[in-house]
Amino acid sequence: MRGDGTDFPRSGPRRLSCDDVTEIPEHLLKRSRERRASLGGDDAPADASAPAAADAPGTAVAPAAAAKAAAPAKVAPVGPPPAKPDPPSVVAYKKRKKIPVWAMMTLSILPLWGFMYVRALTPGPVVVHGPLGDGAKVFAGVCATCHGADGSGGVGRPLNNGAVLKTFPHIEDQLNLVYTGSQAYAIAGLKAYGDPALGHLGFNNAYMPAQGGALTEAEILAVVCDERYNIGGADPASPAYSAEYATWCAEDSPIYAGLQDGSITFDNITTTPAGKGVLPIGTKPRAGTGAS
Numbered sequence: 001m002r003g004d005g006t007d008f009p010r011s012g013p014r015r016l017s018c019d020d021v022t023e024i025p026e027h028l029l030k031r032s033r034e035r036r037a038s039l040g041g042d043d044a045p046a047d048a049s050a051p052a053a054a055d056a057p058g059t060a061v062a063p064a065a066a067a068k069a070a071a072p073a074k075v076a077p078v079g080p081p082p083a084k085p086d087p088p089s090v091v092a093y094k095k096r097k098k099i100p101v102w103a104m105m106t107l108s109i110l111p112l113w114g115f116m117y118v119r120a121l122t123p124g125p126v127v128v129h130g131p132l133g134d135g136a137k138v139f140a141g142v143c144a145t146c147h148g149a150d151g152s153g154g155v156g157r158p159l160n161n162g163a164v165l166k167t168f169p170h171i172e173d174q175l176n177l178v179y180t181g182s183q184a185y186a187i188a189g190l191k192a193y194g195d196p197a198l199g200h201l202g203f204n205n206a207y208m209p210a211q212g213g214a215l216t217e218a219e220i221l222a223v224v225c226d227e228r229y230n231i232g233g234a235d236p237a238s239p240a241y242s243a244e245y246a247t248w249c250a251e252d253s254p255i256y257a258g259l260q261d262g263s264i265t266f267d268n269i270t271t272t273p274a275g276k277g278v279l280p281i282g283t284k285p286r287a288g289t290g291a292s
């Protein structure tokens with residue numbers, strides 16, 4: 001033993017260390033590089049020879065290539081998890097037939113159309129034809145100033161609540177008064193117009209102005225019908241007035257039609273077929289008739 005650290009045995013087999021095993025001699029590395037370069041270069045993929053090798057079954061390369069080819073299949077499933085399937089109701093909703101735009105526009109104006117339709121069906125103000133309708137206009141325009149719009153009276157006598165029906169049990173006498181006016185009665189020396197028992201003449205020292213000439217005879221019949229059936233309250237359906245109404249004031253009154261076309265006048269009315277059962281009217285003041 002020399003004691004300087006050099007006294008380990010030099011002879012005999014050399015003990016291998018781990019470093020010795022991994023150490024590759026430089027000339028081998030160089031040969032390896034040359035060999036790889038001859039096969040396709042340093043950068044050639046490791047499996048560059050795989051296609052050629054694959055032709056030879058049994059070589060170790062074929063399974064490796066197969067594994068490589070299979071690799072992408074394993075990768076594919078990786079990604080966002082598959083969407084949850086829709087419940088049937090949602091599927092049905094998505095599959096439903098959609099309403100086209102033109103139909104939506106048409107449907108959107110439906111409320112407007114409905115409004116106009118209902119408006120069209122709503123009856124307007126009732127238009128009464130015939131003597132009653134025509135007479136109401138005449139009364140409002142000519143008579144209401146003295147008799148009141150509702151016939152309750154003023155300068156002129158009240159006509160409503162059956163008053164005018166009491167004075168004139170027969171419509172012919174009322175037609176005569178309205179045509180001639182009440183002053184003509186006084187001038188003729190008569191004591192009353194209408195029912196003699198009532199003695200109506202010179203109401204509050206005033207007279208009823210004559211309408212003959214100012215109004216046509218048809219207009220006078222119309223306004224008298226208005227006074228009896230609209231203002232006076234006569235019931236066209238009652239036994240007392242149904243015959244009078246049909247003859248004089250109904251929409252299809254033959255006398256009203258005759259007065260309008262001129263075939264009937266206040267002076268000839270009893271001589272025409274339409275005048276059967278009708279009293280003379282006349283255009284001059286004459287004594288009136290009572291209820292009987």
Ligand code: HEC
Nearest residue numbers: 142143146155156157164167182200201202203206207208
């Ligand atoms: C200027 C006012 C005045 C106007 C307008 C007038 N009247 Fe008179 N009317 C009178 C007066 C006043 C009397 C009462 C006459 C009398 O007592 O002599 C009367 C009486 C009457 C009577 C009789 C009533 C009764 O029971 O005694 C009738 C019917 C009548 N008028 C109808 C009419 C009609 C229809 C018109 C329109 C076409 C009309 N009057 C327009 C003033 C008027």
